[in-house]
Amino acid sequence: MTPSRLRQGALNPAEFLGSTPPDCGGTAAFVGTVRNEHDGRAVTGIRYHAYAPLAERRLEQVEQEAQRRFGVRVRVAHAFGELVVGDASVVVVAQAGHRAEAFDACRWAIDTIKQSVPIWKEERYAGGEARFLEGTPIREVGQA
Amino acid sequence: MTPSRLRQGALNPAEFLGSTPPDCGGTAAFVGTVRNEHDGRAVTGIRYHAYAPLAERRLEQVEQEAQRRFGVRVRVAHAFGELVVGDASVVVVAQAGHRAEAFDACRWAIDTIKQSVPIWKEERYAGGEARFLEGTPIREVGQA
Amino acid sequence: MQVTIECHGASQRWCGAERFDLELPPGATVADALQALAARHPELAARRATLAVAIGEDIVDGARRLEPGAMLALIPPVSGG
Amino acid sequence: MQVTIECHGASQRWCGAERFDLELPPGATVADALQALAARHPELAARRATLAVAIGEDIVDGARRLEPGAMLALIPPVSGG
Numbered sequence: 320m321t322p323s324r325l326r327q328g329a330l331n332p333a334e335f336l337g338s339t340p341p342d343c344g345g346t347a348a349f350v351g352t353v354r355n356e357h358d359g360r361a362v363t364g365i366r367y368h369a370y371a372p373l374a375e376r377r378l379e380q381v382e383q384e385a386q387r388r389f390g391v392r393v394r395v396a397h398a399f400g401e402l403v404v405g406d407a408s409v410v411v412v413a414q415a416g417h418r419a420e421a422f423d424a425c426r427w428a429i430d431t432i433k434q435s436v437p438i439w440k441e442e443r444y445a446g447g448e449a450r451f452l453e454g455t456p457i458r459e460v461g462q463a
Numbered sequence: 464m465t466p467s468r469l470r471q472g473a474l475n476p477a478e479f480l481g482s483t484p485p486d487c488g489g490t491a492a493f494v495g496t497v498r499n500e501h502d503g504r505a506v507t508g509i510r511y512h513a514y515a516p517l518a519e520r521r522l523e524q525v526e527q528e529a530q531r532r533f534g535v536r537v538r539v540a541h542a543f544g545e546l547v548v549g550d551a552s553v554v555v556v557a558q559a560g561h562r563a564e565a566f567d568a569c570r571w572a573i574d575t576i577k578q579s580v581p582i583w584k585e586e587r588y589a590g591g592e593a594r595f596l597e598g599t600p601i602r603e604v605g606q607a
Numbered sequence: 608m609q610v611t612i613e614c615h616g617a618s619q620r621w622c623g624a625e626r627f628d629l630e631l632p633p634g635a636t637v638a639d640a641l642q643a644l645a646a647r648h649p650e651l652a653a654r655r656a657t658l659a660v661a662i663g664e665d666i667v668d669g670a671r672r673l674e675p676g677a678m679l680a681l682i683p684p685v686s687g688g
Numbered sequence: 689m690q691v692t693i694e695c696h697g698a699s700q701r702w703c704g705a706e707r708f709d710l711e712l713p714p715g716a717t718v719a720d721a722l723q724a725l726a727a728r729h730p731e732l733a734a735r736r737a738t739l740a741v742a743i744g745e746d747i748v749d750g751a752r753r754l755e756p757g758a759m760l761a762l763i764p765p766v767s768g769g
């Protein structure tokens with residue numbers, strides 16, 4: 320069984336870089352982590368909320384559409400719940416024959432995750448306040 | 464002491480993804496691995512040769528120039544010696560505030576490594592033959 | 608008939624709850640549900656153009672007719688990554 | 689005077705050795721050394737335009753005057769990654 324793409328708590332990026340298939344020459348990866356600052360405010364952590372049934376499906380669609388567009392094997396995962404500064408919230412790994420497709424697919428996948436997966440950041444600030452970030456209206460995975 | 468950037472044997476990509484600084488929001492990584500095929504021939508492994516004094520220095524220059532150009536912390540490492548299919552030969556990790564610079568710096572660094580570092584691939588084929596690949600005349604790290 | 612509204616992201620703030628029931632006339636659509644919510648929650652009304660609605664694994668459009676007991680998930684602009 | 693030639697990558701094949709000594713007249717330059725190698729090794733001669741030479745951590749140009757005992761590393765087109 321494939322492990323879930325939507326997971327509670329910080330991700331372990333190393334888990335996704337385990338082994339490469341023998342026809343893979345280039346792996347491009349992206350790891351998003353919680354920063355200590357946003358728009359000039361000191362951030363202590365982020366709570367990620369997700370609408371799980373659709374988020375799981377959309378993450379899977381990102382993998383499938385990346386494969387279709389770039390001919391590249393892509394694995395994605397996203398965290399939900401409370402994360403602190405330095406924690407990994409999202410991982411994309413693209414394994415390709417050559418590096419150009421690997422980079423293109425990896426970048427496309429993270430851009431698409433940010434626009435197409437029902438997940439929301441609630442930032443927590445040093446003073447104790449919390450705030451949902453402004454986002455982008457959700458799009459279909461294939462939509463430009 | 465910083466571990467050497469030029470190392471004997473396959474690299475462990477997970478080693479380079481350990482921790483991210485608190486001001487890092489996006490890490491882009493590239494891992495090159497030995498493929499089982501090249502130009503239609505079955506490859507069993509690659510022996511990487513390096514001219515160590517200059518290779519070490521050039522790898523360090525790639526990190527420094529990436530930092531200067533993109534404002535991004537970059538770590539690079541390259542293997543030498545005998546590698547088999549699936550082994551990691553090169554790792555680039557770029558840690559940035561945001562993903563665009565991380566991707567740009569990562570891609571620039573791997574492209575530059577391939578043109579500016581005195582390392583040579585000797586491919587080993589299923590039949591037992593071995594051959595040095597055609598390469599590209601070496602360039603300075605800063606050279607376009 | 609009754610449906611359940613599940614508020615995600617900032618829509619929790621706009622509606623003042625994470626989940627609540629909503630009474631609608633029989634045959635009501637997704638658009639009718641949003642209209643009823645907008646009438647009560649001005650912050651939601653102001654953002655209605657950027658709000659999507661999901662039922663289960665699907666984003667649904669305004670014309671979708673609701674079953675009694677349906678669970679509607681409000682999907683405000685997303686900010687994952 | 690004598691210098692040492694260290695052959696990297698395919699230049700090992702062109703010269704038939706990984707390392708050997710080369711006798712040059714006093715005051716010889718990097719270009720003189722390459723000329724002497726090209727005269728003996730036609731495969732190297734054919735690729736001379738794409739060949740670089742390093743001494744220690746530096747790529748050196750043809751005008752560089754050699755010290756006795758210098759170690760010259762031949763750097764054919766690179767193929768790392």
